[in-house]
Amino acid sequence: MTMFNVPDMTCGHCEATVTKAIQGVDQSATVKADLAANKIEVASTAGSEAILAALDEAGYPSSVAA
Template sequence: MKFSVPDMSCGHCAATIEKAVKTVDASASVTCDLEKHLVEVGTSTTPEAMAAAIREAGYEAGHVPG
């Protein structure tokens, strides 16, 4: 699943988001594209739960369908 995270702009942001995702699913794979402001998460957890975790870390997160 992919999320648009417009405020993600640096490695610290990406690390914070990855940590937040891993608190929900420790086995999730996380890829952050700083240039496109996209986070891709490989998990069996729901998109809503992942978006909530990213928001709790302080970033807006919109699920990108597809």
């Protein structure tokens, strides 16, 4: 699992959009969101760079959480 910071994810609609973007890269990806912390935990076979690119394209610039 990889944790990502998604600062602009603030509501359920944002969460759905972020999940859809990630599943566009990997249909079997599992996404667990923490809206209060603006983080998502992703279990995916896609690499972090592909996920970051998909999130950026969806309008949610992100980074890998430390």
